[in-house]
Amino acid sequence: MEGHLAWAAREFSVELIGQPLHTSRFHSVGCKVLDAGQDAWLRVVYDDPDWGDGDYLGSNVAANEIEGVPKPSVKQWREWEDNGRRMRGEVSTFVADAAISTGMAPTVEPVPSDRWLTDLDRALQALAAHPLPDNGVDATYVNDGIRAFFGIEVDATVVPWTTAHCDLHWANLTAPQLVILDWEMWGKAPAGYDAASLLCATLMYPSTAARIRRTLTHFLDTPAGRVAILAAAVRYLRFADGGELTDLALPVRQLGQTVIKQL
The missing domain is CATH 3.30.200.20 (Phosphorylase Kinase; domain 1)
Structure with a gap:
């Protein structure tokens, strides 16, 4: 290479x-x-x-x-x-600021500023407003994963889908100035998927996860957002099944169970 x-x-x-x-x-x-x-x-x-x-x-x-x-x-x-x-x-x-983490889930708790969180919220709103592309998250992959990991039938296609980064985690975000990196996977996803993905990646740090959830609540606390959380949870649980991000498996599964009760 x-x-x-x-x-x-x-x-x-x-x-x-x-x-x-x-x-x-x-x-x-x-x-x-x-x-x-x-x-x-x-x-x-x-x-x-x-x-x-x-x-x-x-x-x-x-x-x-x-x-x-x-x-x-x-x-x-x-x-x-x-x-x-x-x-x-x-x-x-060139992006001068470094990524917040070297991996999807940081080994040290990220402490983003309030301004950074506001900038992220605005960026995700602008992205969601972009015309919907043809490619993106596979609905069958999501539905099969929800059935496999949570034992319920959920059809992800019945909720709104928007344009998303589709791989939003701490290794693709810079600070102190927010820049979103690595657009190789962007496309369509259940509305709120990016917010859900970042939330899942932060669950080892409840304080920061709570700040993410408060800032992005309008993405997450909706029927589509709850399906998006399950879709993101499926991705992380598949990683854990493959031996990666295993520390997130339990909190991600617990988050999924909470969302199922809300659904």
Whole structure:
């Protein structure tokens, strides 16, 4: 991957000036670069059929059209083949502030400012107002997961769906200035799904989780929001079944049971 990163830097005529940063599954690699004397970010990712359905490699570029949400913009991109594997390189605007966590669930309690929470609320409202795309969360995946983990029948398609980031957690959020990173998975989801996903990722820290819930209550405390919480819970419980985020399994399941009673 670092060889592809160096090759892409030459193709884009940018200068690598930072240390390469790999994602946990080595699905992508990125590095700070100089682009015509300006700080930028170069990322290389490969197409993996196990990673997701649809043309998700183009999602970061497609997200350029989203307005009112603090996020990087892709300035240059191209694709190439490597022994039958589809590769993609992107040069994006540089984000100076670091992600709050290196993983979906932080190992140290995040303490966002009130202004940061307000900015997040506004960003999620602007995102939800964006025209609904065709791709996104799979309703069958959600319905099957709710049946498997909670033993009830819920049809996620009967509630409103809106545009969502679909992977909102602490590793995709920066501070002190809010920027939402990694738009590879964005698409449609049950209304409130992003708020529900972040809430689930925060359940190990009840104080911060309560602040998230108060700020985003208009996303969460609705019939659609409760279905969105179950949809997010399913995703986290699937991670736990695979040996990841196991500390969240019990609180996420308990949250799901509470929401079921409300439904």
